[in-house]
Structures are given as C-alpha cells and as structure tokens.
Amino acid sequence: MMIRAGVRAILTTDPDIEVVAEAGDGREAIELTLAHRPDVALLDIRMPRLDGLAAGAEIIRAMPEAAVAILTTFGDDAYLTRALDDGARGFLLKSGNPRELIAGVHAIAAGGAYLSPKVAARVIGKLRSTGLSRATTARSRVGTLTQRERDVLALLGAGLSNAQIANQLNIVEGTVKGHVSAILTRLNLSNRVKAAVLAHEADLVTG
Structure with a gap:
C-alpha cells in the first residue's frame, strides 16, 4: 500500500500523467487493465495472489498491444529475462530516481522501450563478465543492418519513441516505423525491448 501510494505520488507530479486505476493484487491488475486499457500498465513484481510478471504475461496474452512495464527492487537478471520474454516494454527499479519512473512511463506510452539506467548497466556488466563472445555476437548481428538502421537501433536502445x-x-515517423520493423525482422527479435538490450550489448548506446 505504501509503495503504491509512493508511486502514485511520483506519477501525479507530472501533469501529463493520469493514474486511472490502482490494483491491490495481480488478479485485480489484470481486470483493471483490460477494463481501462491504459497507455501503460505499471506492475510491481511483488503483488499478492499473482506476481507482476505473471500478471503482465496474462495481460499481454489477452491484449497483445498492451504496454506493460515491470517495477521492482530486485536486480536479478532472471526477472529481466522473463519480463522481456513475456513482452514487457520496460523494466524500472523502485530504487531509481523518481525522474526515471516518469521518463520511463512517457517513453513506453509513446511506443518506446525503456530500461532504467541501472538495468542497462547490469546488462552491460553481465556482458563484460561473460567475456567478449556475447559482445562479438551482438556486433556481428548488428553489422547486418544498414547504417540508418543502426542509428535507429541505437536511439531505440536509449529509450526513445518513434516520434x-x-x-x-530528421526523418518522418513512418520511416522510423519501417526501420524498426525491418530491424526486428532481420535480427529475429520479437519486440523492441529485446532490440534495446541488443543495442546495449553491441555497445551502440552512448551516454
């Protein structure tokens, strides 16, 4: 309850964000998301009755266009992998700067993917700890893209929306959509969040 109130307090500081519903558990989160169809469904991993990962997966199965973001205090890569495999578009840490939460919600609502900086750093750290083979593989995969597609992938990895x-x-949004579709198809990626992770692994994302 306290955590939910804190998240609501942060989000409502932004006049462009409206909290349309709050769920007390995972089952209620599914029901409210399907009823209200919000731009972003922000789910806590630790939810009663059904955890946020399972709830998010059910929401996406029922409503494939749903933009689900996972909020957690944990840093376990297993959570990240499961969330991304299930189709989540963002992974945010409760311990992050409140501005990151707001930025993440805006990015995901606009059709982007968002990994909190700490999550991105963990992806890179894991990459380095497992040696260069994974980085080499990522760079090899990215090397099949055109320069413009690599530019788009780098910005996608930074959490930017198509717009x-x-x-x-300095191109039109429709062209970006075409590039993103081509990137996902050519790299055999199921969603743009996995593309964002690959962009980090290939060291395309700067700053």
Missing part, C-alpha cells in the same frame, strides 16, 4: 527518433534523425 523522438524521427525528430533526432
């Missing part, structure tokens, strides 16, 4: 990428690269 933001279009603005950054």
Whole structure:
C-alpha cells in the first residue's frame, strides 16, 4: 500500500500523467487493465495472489498491444529475462530516481522501450563478465543492418519513441516505423525491448 501510494505520488507530479486505476493484487491488475486499457500498465513484481510478471504475461496474452512495464527492487537478471520474454516494454527499479519512473512511463506510452539506467548497466556488466563472445555476437548481428538502421537501433536502445527518433534523425515517423520493423525482422527479435538490450550489448548506446 505504501509503495503504491509512493508511486502514485511520483506519477501525479507530472501533469501529463493520469493514474486511472490502482490494483491491490495481480488478479485485480489484470481486470483493471483490460477494463481501462491504459497507455501503460505499471506492475510491481511483488503483488499478492499473482506476481507482476505473471500478471503482465496474462495481460499481454489477452491484449497483445498492451504496454506493460515491470517495477521492482530486485536486480536479478532472471526477472529481466522473463519480463522481456513475456513482452514487457520496460523494466524500472523502485530504487531509481523518481525522474526515471516518469521518463520511463512517457517513453513506453509513446511506443518506446525503456530500461532504467541501472538495468542497462547490469546488462552491460553481465556482458563484460561473460567475456567478449556475447559482445562479438551482438556486433556481428548488428553489422547486418544498414547504417540508418543502426542509428535507429541505437536511439531505440536509449529509450526513445518513434516520434523522438524521427525528430533526432530528421526523418518522418513512418520511416522510423519501417526501420524498426525491418530491424526486428532481420535480427529475429520479437519486440523492441529485446532490440534495446541488443543495442546495449553491441555497445551502440552512448551516454
């Protein structure tokens, strides 16, 4: 309850964010998400009756277009992997800066993918701890893309939405959508969050 109130307090400081419903457990989260169809469903891993990962997976199965973000205090890579495999578009840490929570919600609502900086750092740290083979593989996969596609992938990895990428690269949003679709198809990736992880593994993301 206290954590939920804290998250609501942070989100409501942004006038462009409206909290349309709050769930007390995972089952209720599924029901409210399907009823309200919010731009973003922010789910805590630790929820009664059904944890946030399982609830998120059920929401995405029932509503494939749903934008699910996972909120947790944990740093276990198993949670990240499971969330991404289930189709989550973001992974946010409760211990992060409140601005990260707001930025993540905006990015995901706009169609982007968002990994909190600590999550991204963990991905990179894991990569380094397992040697260069994974980095080499990621770079080899990315090497099959055109330069423009690599530019789009790098910005996607940084958490930008299609509209933001279009603005950054001075191209139209429809062209960005085409590039993203081509990237996912060519690299055999199921969603843009996995593309974002690959962008970090290939060291495309700067800053």
